[in-house]
Amino acid sequence: MKRNKLLLTVLSLIMVMVLVAGCGGNNNAAKPSATGSAQASESVAPSEPAKKIKLTFWGGVPAEAGPQAVADSWNAENPNVQVEYIRYVNDDAGNLKLDTALLAGQDADLYISYTPSRLQKRIDAGVAVDLSAKTSDYNIDEQMGPDAKQWLINDKYYGIPTKKNMAFIWLNKKMLDDANLPIPPLDWTWSDVQEYAAKLKREKVWGLLQHEAAFTSQFDGTIAAEGYTKADGTSNFDNAYWKQGFQILHDMMFKDKSTPEYGEQLTSKMPLDTMFLKGEAAMLTAGEFIFRNANNLVDFPHDFQIAFAPIPKISADQTNFKYPGGLGDVLSVNAKSENQEAAWEFAKWYADGGMLPMAPGGRIPSSKSVDSAKAIDLLLKGVEDKYDRDSLNKVVFGQFESFQLNVPQQVVDARKEEYEKYFLNKQDIDTTLKNMAERHNQHIKK
Structure with missing residues (x-):
């Protein structure tokens, strides 16, 4: 009897083990493929999701x-x-x-x-x-x-x-018309700018504002064709055109008071784009980047047309002037x-x-x-009447021999340190040009 009970117990344990194994096997068993073959399904590795x-x-x-x-x-x-x-x-x-x-x-x-x-x-x-x-x-x-x-x-x-790239002078055409001034010609000079700014300024309206990034455009364009160094390999930063241009800007700041003093502009962090679009300036030296504000009539409403003029030459006798752009x-x-x-x-x-x-x-x-035409359509979409199309086509989409500033950043920074002293009335023009050239020469020697 005991032997029979023992045999029954062993058989029961074997059956439980088989059932447990069977359940585990069902959980891990390969599922039939579309053809019914479990073995074929096992041979296909699951695809990994693409790495993001x-x-x-x-x-x-x-x-x-x-x-x-x-x-x-x-x-x-x-x-x-x-x-x-x-x-x-x-x-x-x-x-x-x-x-x-x-x-x-x-x-x-x-x-x-x-x-x-x-x-x-x-x-x-x-x-x-x-x-x-x-x-x-x-x-x-x-x-x-x-x-x-x-x-x-x-x-x-x-x-x-x-x-x-585009850099030019933005003009409030209504102010030009009120002052009986035509849209400037393509070959105008900084003496012309000085004259325009003096006639356009009035109480709470500047004749000219300039983005700092565009401040030296006319100077670099003046020597871009002949080079930043002279034939003897020394700096060209002390040339006569630069002296004339710096003096004109200085006079506009301190004599004509038609453009902000350099120190005032830096310390007050003037919002130049906003000021121009609010009618607080008649002219603005800038680039194409302010179209994003000029086209935004919700945040920058204005009721005047905008006209355009190229960056002026310093002197009319310049024949190889190049324009910021490219x-x-x-x-x-x-x-x-x-x-x-x-x-x-x-x-x-x-x-x-x-x-x-x-x-x-x-x-x-x-x-x-x-398609450039498509891009221009996007640029002017919905604001076509806010621009003088003739001057826009001539200047913004005109063909001008251009340059890129190709001097090292250390030289750019050094000359800025020197001309800032002049526009802050901390040194005279001759010392400024001399120091700019000397510091450039030091870099050339290195």
Whole structure:
């Protein structure tokens, strides 16, 4: 009897083990494939989801003025490569912020440089990808035209110049008409500007305002053709045209009082675009970047037409004057980025039309793949009556021999330190020019 009970117990345990094993086997068993074969199903490995990449893109334009729309458009088409736009202010502090992020290599995959001197510093720091190896993938010369060569550094491209640069004088046409002044001709001079500003100024209205970024345009254009150095290799910063131009500006500040004193403008941080659009200035030296405000009639309402004039020459006898312009907004890939290939794909897309949402803010794409007429339509859409079309076509979309400032940032900073002393009445004009040339010569010797 005991033997039978023992046998029954063993059999019961075996049956429980079989049932448990069977249940576990059912949970892990290969499910039949469409053909009913469990073995075939076991041989197919489950596919892994594609790795999502996040790119950070730095630029100086406010996000709401086009860059966010650019990022949104790309992100909708590329769910596995998402772009975040980060705005930096294009001044010394903002560029330092960007450069710090670039060196860290974690929060800046793509970025825009606005001057060759800034880009040169980033190349020297090793944070700009040399695009020479990508010519078969994307031909910058072919896409952007001959002006792209102004951005060659050591015969190489370290970014794509993406837009047509424009700098000019914005004019309140109603104030011109009230003063019986015509829209200036294309070949006007800074003596003409001084005369216009004196006639246009009145109580609480400046004759001329100038963005600091455009402050030296006429000086650089004066020697751009002959070079920043003389035939003997020494600095050309003490030339007679510069002396004439600096004196005119100084007289406008302190004698005519038709433009703000330099120190006043710096310390008060004048909102120049806003002042012009509010009718507090008759003329404004700036670039295409203020279209984004001029076209915004909700935040910047104005009832006058805007006309345009080119950057004036210092003297009428100049025959080789060049105008600030060419191409700009150079888009580079950070050499420290972990996602360089994805960043490069975005850069090509952006340059060849992805940047079109920036057109209403004045950023006209330079790529031959973009219909310029479409970009101009976007620029003027809904505000066509706010511009004098004839002067706009002649100046903003005219053909002028242009230049890019191609001196090192250290030289740009040094000369600024010197001319600031002159406009703050801390040193005379001759000492200013002498010091600018000497400091430039010191850099040349190095």
